[in-house]
Amino acid sequence: MIDLTKSKAAFEEAKKYMPGGVNSPVRSYPHMGCPPPFIQEAHGSHITDIDGNTYIDYVGSWGPMVLGHAHPAVIKAIQKAAERSTSYGAPTVMETEIAELIHQVYPSIEKMRMVNSGTEATMSALRAARGYTGRDKILKFEGCYHGHGDSLLVKAGSGAATFGSPDSAGVTKGTAKDTLVVPYNDIPAFTKMMDEKGDEIAAVIVEPVAGNMCCVPPVEGFLEALRKETEKHGTVLIFDEVMCGFRTTFHGAQARYHIHPDMTCLGKIIGGGLPAAAYGGRREIMNCIAPDGSVYQAGTLSGNPLAVTAGIETLKQMMAIPDFDKILEKKTKDLLTGWKQAADKAGVPLVCHQSGSMFGIFFSEKDVLNYHDACSANAAQFKAWFLSMLNQHIYLAPSPFETLFMSYAHSDEDIEKTIQAADKAMEEAAKVK
Ligand SMILES: *Cc1c(COP(=O)(O)O)cnc(C)c1O
Numbered sequence: 068m069i070d071l072t073k074s075k076a077a078f079e080e081a082k083k084y085m086p087g088g089v090n091s092p093v094r095s096y097p098h099m100g101c102p103p104p105f106i107q108e109a110h111g112s113h114i115t116d117i118d119g120n121t122y123i124d125y126v127g128s129w130g131p132m133v134l135g136h137a138h139p140a141v142i143k144a145i146q147k148a149a150e151r152s153t154s155y156g157a158p159t160v161m162e163t164e165i166a167e168l169i170h171q172v173y174p175s176i177e178k179m180r181m182v183n184s185g186t187e188a189t190m191s192a193l194r195a196a197r198g199y200t201g202r203d204k205i206l207k208f209e210g211c212y213h214g215h216g217d218s219l220l221v222k223a224g225s226g227a228a229t230f231g232s233p234d235s236a237g238v239t240k241g242t243a244k245d246t247l248v249v250p251y252n253d254i255p256a257f258t259k260m261m262d263e264k265g266d267e268i269a270a271v272i273v274e275p276v277a278g279n280m281c282c283v284p285p286v287e288g289f290l291e292a293l294r295k296e297t298e299k300h301g302t303v304l305i306f307d308e309v310m311c312g313f314r315t316t317f318h319g320a321q322a323r324y325h326i327h328p329d330m331t332c333l334g335k336i337i338g339g340g341l342p343a344a345a346y347g348g349r350r351e352i353m354n355c356i357a358p359d360g361s362v363y364q365a366g367t368l369s370g371n372p373l374a375v376t377a378g379i380e381t382l383k384q385m386m387a388i389p390d391f392d393k394i395l396e397k398k399t400k401d402l403l404t405g406w407k408q409a410a411d412k413a414g415v416p417l418v419c420h421q422s423g424s425m426f427g428i429f430f431s432e433k434d435v436l437n438y439h440d441a442c443s444a445n446a447a448q449f450k451a452w453f454l455s456m457l458n459q460h461i462y463l464a465p466s467p468f469e470t471l472f473m474s475y476a477h478s479d480e481d482i483e484k485t486i487q488a489a490d491k492a493m494e495e496a497a498k499v500k
Contacts, residue, residue, distance in 0.1 A: 068458055069118075069120050069457065069458050069460070070118050070120070071101060071102055071104060071116070071118055071120075072118060073105070073116075073117045073118045074102050074103065074104050074105045074116055074117060074118055075102040077105040077117060078095075078102040078103060078105065088103075089103070093464070093465065093466055093469065096465045097465075097466075098446075098450065098466075099450060099453060099454065099465045100450065100454065101454065101457070103465070104116035104117075104118070104120065104122075104457075104462075105117045107119075108137075109124060109132075109136035109137065110135075110136050110137050111135040111136060111137070111474075111476035112124060112135055112136075112474055112476040112477040112478065112481050113136070114126075114136065114462055120460060121460065122457070122460045122461060122462035123460065123461050123462065123477070123481050123484065123485055124136070124462045124474075125461070125462060125463055125464075125471040125472060125473070125485075126462060126463065126464050126469075126471070126472065127472040127474055128340060129335070129464075129469075129472075130278075130310050130314070130335040130336065130425075130470075130472050131335045131336050131338060131339065131340045132340055132472075132474055133313065133314070133336050133381070133385065133395075133424065133472070133474055133475065134339075134381060134384055134385070134474060134475050134476065135474045135475060135476025135477070136340075136476070138381075138384065138476075140380055140384055141339050141340070141377055141380045141381055141384070144376050144377065144379075144380040145341070145373055145376055145377050145380075147376075148372050148373050148376040149373060151372070152372070153371075153372070153373055154368060154371055154372065154373075155372065156367060156368075158370075159370070159372055159375070161372065161375050161376065161379060162181065162370040162375055164375075164379060165181070165337070165375050165378055165379050165382075166178075166179050166181075166347075168379065168382055168383075169333065169337070169345065169347070169382075172313075172317065172318055172319075172382070173312075173318065173319060173321065173331055173333075173347075175321060175327050175328055175329075175331060175348060175349075176331050176333075176345075176347040176348055177347070177348065177349055177350040177353065178347055178348075178350050178353035178354070179345045179346065179347025179348075179353070180345065180346060180347065180353070180356060180364065180369070181343060181344070181345045181366075181369050181370040181375070182343075182344050182345065182346065182364075182366055182369050183342045183343065183344065183366060183368055183369060183371070183374075184214065184334065184342060184344050185213075185214045185307075185309035185310075185332065185334035185335065185344045186213075186214025186215050186216055187214070187344060187366070188214070188307075188309065188332040188333065188334055188344040188345060188346040189213040189214050189216060189219060189272065189305075189307055189309070189332050189346070190214065190216035190218075190219070191346050191356075191364045192270070192272070192305050192330050192332050192346040192348075193205055193216070193218065193219075193269070193270055193272065193305070194362055194364060195303075195330070195346070195352055195353070195355055195356055195362050195364075196269045196270035196303035196305065196329075196330065196352070197269040197270070197362075198355045198360070198361060198362035199269075199303060199351075199352045199355045199362075200269040200270075200301065200302070200303060201269075202267055202268060202269035202302075203245050203267070203269065204245050204246075204247060204264065204267045204268045204269060205218060205245065205246055205247070205268065205269055205270045205271070205272060206246075206247040206248070206249060206257075206260065206261075206264075206268050206270070206271045206272070206302075207219060207221070207222075207246060207247070207248055207249075207271075207272050207273070208248070208249055208250065208251040208273055208274075208277075209222045209248050209249065209250045209251060209437065209438045209439075210222065210250075210251050210277060210279065210280035210283070210437060210438025210441060211251060211272075211273060211274045211277055211279060211280075211307070212274070212279030213272055213274070213307050213309075213332075214309075215235075217238050217239070217242045218238075218242050218243075218245060218246050219246070219272070220234050220235040220238050221234050221238065221242075221243045221246040221248060222234050222248050222438070247260060247264060247268065250437045250438065250439065251273075251277055251280075251283065251285075251289075251436070251437045251438060252283070252285060252286045252289050252436045252437050253437065254286075254288060254289055254292045257289075257292060257293070257296065258292060258296060261296040261297075261299070261300055261302075265296065265299065265300030265302060266300055266301070268300065268302045269302065269303060270302060270303040270304070270305050270330075271293055271296075271297050271302055271303070271304050271305065272305040272307055273290075273293060273304075273305070273306065273307065274307050274308075274310065274311065275290055275306050275307075275308065275311060275315075275319075275320035275321065275324065275326070275328075276310075276311040276315045276320050276323075276422040276425065278310040278311060278425055278470040279310070279468065279469075279470070280437075280438045280441040280468050281420065281427035281428070281429060281435070281441055281467060281468055281469065281470055282420040282421065282422060282425050282426055282427035282470045282471075283420060283435060283436065283437065283441065284420065284422050285320075285324065286436060290320075290324045290326045291324075291326065293326075294326050294327070294328075297329075303329045303330055303348075303352065304328045304329045304330070305328060305329065305330040305331070305332065305348075306319070306320060306321055306326075306328035306330070306331045306332070307331075307332045308320060308321070308331055308332060308333055309332050309333060309334035309335055309344065310334075310335060310425065310470065311422065311423075311425060312331075312333045312334075312335070312336065312337075313336045313337075313382075313385065313392075314336070314392070314395075314422070314423045314424045314425050314472070315422040315423040315425065316392050316423055317385065317386075317391060317392040319331070320422075323422075323423075328348065329348050329349050329352060330346060330347065330348030330349070330352060331346070331347060331348055332344065332345070332346045333345045333346075336378075336381060336382075337378045337381075337382070338374045338377060338378050339374075339377030339378050339380060339381035340377060340381075341371070341373055341374040341377045341378075342368075342371070342374055343371065343374035343375065343377070343378050385475075388475070391475065392423055392424070394475070395423060395424035395473050395474070395475060396421075396423050396424060398424075398473050398477055398479075398482060399421050399423070399424050399425075399426050399473045400421060401479075401482055402426070402473070402482050402485060402486065403419045403421055403426055403428075405482070405483075405485070405486030405489060406419065406428060406486065406489045406493075407419050408486075409486065409489040409490045409492070409493040410428075410489075410493045410496075412490065412493070413490075413493035413494045413496065413497040414497055415430065415448065415493050415496050415497050416430065416431060416432040417429070417430060417431075417493075418431050418433075418434055418435055418444075420435070424472060424473040424474075425470045425471070425472060426470065426471050426472075426473070427469070427470045427471055429441065429444040429467070430444050430445035430446075430448040430449055430452070430467075430496065431443065431444040431445065441467075441468065444467055445499075446467060447499045447500070448496040448499045449467040449496075450499075451492075451495045451496045451498065451499045452492045452493065452495065452496040453465060454495075455488075455491060455492035455495040455496075456488055456489070456492045459488035459491065459492065460488075461484075461485050461488045461492075
């Protein structure tokens with residue numbers, strides 16, 4: 068067992084002052100049977116805790132650290148920017164620079180606004196869609212996470228495509244009733260809902276590659292159906308690419324699947340590890356945002372110079388490496404091939420999913436296409452696997468519903484070590500029923 072003595076003490080202290088001892092719930096390692104490692108520092112593909120354990124990191128701050136931790140060029144750019152002050156609350160030319168850059172990579176984003184988190188991006192995109200269409204209802208898919216905005220913390224009970232019920236305490240029934248929920252990848256259920264309610268629906272929001280029920284890519288025809296039905300009913304189609312943007316391909320899921328959404332939300336990578344996100348899309352929709360239009364949305368720290376600097380530098384570094392996304396896709400494929408072989412050797416049924424540099428595994432006999440399938444995977448085997456990997460210094464997300472991320476900093480040697488660790492971890496998982 069690795070020594071987590073200092074982390075354990077730090078966790079006890081933190082719990083006195085913060086709910087669960089953390090500032091975001093999954094960090095508390097619920098159900099994993101060990102305290103979360105408290106982090107000291109991270110460099111490249113490695114992360115080190117306060118007990119001095121160093122791990123190979125496949126969490127990457129939940130997605131942003133696509134270049135690896137503490138990338139020298141990004142750090143230098145942030146340091147230089149910080150010397151010119153950390154915030155002005157006034158326009159800078161670099162905000163236009165990042166908006167142009169994003170428009171180049173995502174041509175469907177004609178105009179955009181920066182915010183501080185993915186949550187704000189999706190909340191604001193929905194408000195814009197409601198303002199633009201004059202409609203109240205929205206439609207989301209079960210198991211898709213779009214941040215913690217009230218109207219998005221709703222999922223259907225037992226997969227029924229009916230009025231949502233609140234998924235979180237504190238979300239009012241009034242809010243929940245305007246959120247319709249349909250199972251992900253279920254084209255007939257979606258089409259039926261649009262037939263019935265399409266003309267009342269302001270927006271359909273989707274993770275075009277789902278990454279919050281572990282990694283679940285869209286089935287053939289799913290995104291096409293979303294585009295077709297939303298067009299038919301004058302509903303705004305919002306791609307939440309906060310996670311899959313720059314990862315499934317550099318140009319996002321919209322490029323991989325050749326679908327032009329009306330609006331897109333970006334986050335994670337575009338802040339280079341600092342708090343930044345954006346929403347944008349068709350000009351006529353974005354013209355509804357204040358001060359041009361009547362949809363109010365603002366932010367004291369929006370377009371923060373440090374966050375924008377880190378974002379621009381991260382994107383530029385990615386763009387400077389030819390086939391950046393393909394290189395990461397290949398590393399990811401190599402890793403998963405090794406994990407699958409380890410599972411086969413141990414006799415553990417395993418489903419591996421990947422989309423570019425996002426990936427995940429399910430301890431399941433059958434393929435996983437939606438939230439219901441994801442919930443049916445073996446949680447006890449996941450826990451045994453997770454703990455064994457942690458003990459072998461491999462840092463994975465402490466939940467079977469989280470996606471893992473490859474970075475450019477992961478070396479062939481890292482991947483080889485991780486596969487070796489998987490051999491043992493799959494044997495541990497095999498002991499669990
Ligand atoms: C992470 C995530 C969000 C929320 O972003 P925060 O910055 O955590 O608020 C929204 N949508 C998707 C798809 C995400 O993965």
